[in-house]
Amino acid sequence: MLLTRRIVTADDATTTSLLNCLVREVCVPDRQVWAGGGRLVLRLPRAGVLLRAGLARPPVGPTYRLRAPVEERRADAWIPAGWERIADLAAGELELATGRANPEFSAQVRDSHAALRAILAAREQTAEGSADAFLASEQSLVSGHRFHPAPKARQGAPGEWLPYAPEARTRFRPRWLAVRADVLAEGGDAAAFAELEALGPSVPPEYTLLPVHPWQFSLLSGRPLLRRALASGGVRDLGTAGPEVFPTASVRTVYVPSADVFCKFSLDVRITNCVRKNSWYELDGAVHLNRLLGEVFAGHDGAALLAEPAYRTVALADRALYEGFGVILREGVRNLPGTPLLAAALADPYGTALSALAPLATPEGAAAWWDAYARLVLRPVLAAYLDHGVVLEPHVQNVLMVMDSGGMPVRAVFRDLEGTKLTAGRWNLAHLPAGVRDALTYDAERGWNRVVYCLFVNHLTEVAAAVADLHPTLERELWGTVRRELDASPHADRPQVRALLAGVPFPAKANLRARWARSADRAATYVPARNPLAN
Numbered sequence: 001m002l003l004t005r006r007i008v009t010a011d012d013a014t015t016t017s018l019l020n021c022l023v024r025e026v027c028v029p030d031r032q033v034w035a036g037g038g039r040l041v042l043r044l045p046r047a048g049v050l051l052r053a054g055l056a057r058p059p060v061g062p063t064y065r066l067r068a069p070v071e072e073r074r075a076d077a078w079i080p081a082g083w084e085r086i087a088d089l090a091a092g093e094l095e096l097a098t099g100r101a102n103p104e105f106s107a108q109v110r111d112s113h114a115a116l117r118a119i120l121a122a123r124e125q126t127a128e129g130s131a132d133a134f135l136a137s138e139q140s141l142v143s144g145h146r147f148h149p150a151p152k153a154r155q156g157a158p159g160e161w162l163p164y165a166p167e168a169r170t171r172f173r174p175r176w177l178a179v180r181a182d183v184l185a186e187g188g189d190a191a192a193f194a195e196l197e198a199l200g201p202s203v204p205p206e207y208t209l210l211p212v213h214p215w216q217f218s219l220l221s222g223r224p225l226l227r228r229a230l231a232s233g234g235v236r237d238l239g240t241a242g243p244e245v246f247p248t249a250s251v252r253t254v255y256v257p258s259a260d261v262f263c264k265f266s267l268d269v270r271i272t273n274c275v276r277k278n279s280w281y282e283l284d285g286a287v288h289l290n291r292l293l294g295e296v297f298a299g300h301d302g303a304a305l306l307a308e309p310a311y312r313t314v315a316l317a318d319r320a321l322y323e324g325f326g327v328i329l330r331e332g333v334r335n336l337p338g339t340p341l342l343a344a345a346l347a348d349p350y351g352t353a354l355s356a357l358a359p360l361a362t363p364e365g366a367a368a369w370w371d372a373y374a375r376l377v378l379r380p381v382l383a384a385y386l387d388h389g390v391v392l393e394p395h396v397q398n399v400l401m402v403m404d405s406g407g408m409p410v411r412a413v414f415r416d417l418e419g420t421k422l423t424a425g426r427w428n429l430a431h432l433p434a435g436v437r438d439a440l441t442y443d444a445e446r447g448w449n450r451v452v453y454c455l456f457v458n459h460l461t462e463v464a465a466a467v468a469d470l471h472p473t474l475e476r477e478l479w480g481t482v483r484r485e486l487d488a489s490p491h492a493d494r495p496q497v498r499a500l501l502a503g504v505p506f507p508a509k510a511n512l513r514a515r516w517a518r519s520a521d522r523a524a525t526y527v528p529a530r531n532p533l534a535n
């Protein structure tokens, strides 16, 4: 077992995420990758450039463990290729592939690189992470999404956002607005806010407390309708107060330990593919879905969905304010039967969350741990889709795995109703407003692609690879476990599951192409990736 973790640098992490995208979205679909002798050689098919990188071990599933140095073939020699060169090559290849330019791309990659440097420097200043293992896992994603060209890009100078950056291990106090009854919009069970309200500043009668992300407040505070409402008393600014909150991995969602709730704030900042704003239909959709989904998870011992019982915002005639101050309340984690850890932290090749778990110390322990892990994630996700027509989005940032005191997985906890959809035709949604209904529904095939991508490619592949980083000879066996688990599951005879077991390629989300096309996350396409289940 490796006792020292790899040190992340901004240059390496930027290079690796760009190369991961190129391999997945450009080279593998055209079969332009060759692994051997501890190296991966890849050709950018249209630019005609050959690159090579170190490869920790031959890949079993759809992920490659690439290592520095990265080199480019020039005439008869291999010369070093840094992150800026790789970014230029990626841009050149995509321009040739799509026939379109993207003048923002290089700046986004540079921004992400600069953000990474700022995050790494900030972490050096803060001695330790949170003593709470759950919070430490939420705040550990230093290098971020491994298959995104600009995983850490955030608009603004680091000085503006570092106080709110989970990776900088921050905590802060929210800003509070008091909103008069005629200016308040809310949905769901307002009582869900009670514990949080009790910790905030007191409000005059007729007013309701609205927690606000301070970064978002500074982005919106100049809007004329807000200024007018503040002047007329429809909204009062109570300033920064109340309990400490901890930003979680998504940046805009914070955990409030003293009230055991999460606040999912809007944040008008692009983080990976989306500007993190709660649209009006998402605010409403969350509470509707919350009601509908109770039965799907009821009676499941091994799985839970964090409820989103209520939302609240200002009813001002400016959509940027209505959506921008919208906050969704999400159930906390105190009542879970152990310590929840963010799956993305377990999957992080630079992280320590996985190697800190006792069962991971030996290959036998790791195999047993994975057996429990894979079953806990697979079964509820497949049941949700195949039995209930519910498309979960179980990517590694949306799943918490609860560990018992021995470090063994005991419950999978799913979160984020924004990404949760219902397959068209399965549910009667006639009572919902059309905009909410449309945002909640997905056609069955697209839904299945998303389930398979999140579950297998984004999640199980990456956690399996992280386990294999500790025990390199295990990786094939880990996939054998997934195959046996699928085979033994109540859904083994469904056509979709049979196809997976027969080895149909996995759909992998094309984040580089989505960024290049500047398309909405919802419109992202998928590329075929290796499915090792039939091996």
Ligand SMILES: Nc1ncnc2c1ncn2[C@@H]1O[C@H](COP(=O)(O)OP(=O)(O)O)[C@@H](O)[C@H]1O
Pocket: 141, 144, 145, 146, 151, 249, 250, 251, 252, 253, 271, 272, 276, 344, 395, 396, 397, 398, 416, 418, 419, 458
């Ligand atoms: N492997 C990963 N897959 C998906 N998202 C990831 C991953 N690693 C880090 N992330 C981050 O987690 C967030 C996931 O997106 P999403 O669930 O849509 O966000 P939110 O919880 O804010 O609604 C993004 O900010 C993304 O950068």
Ligand SMILES: [Mg+2]
Pocket: 250, 397, 398, 415, 416
């Ligand atoms: Mg999420």
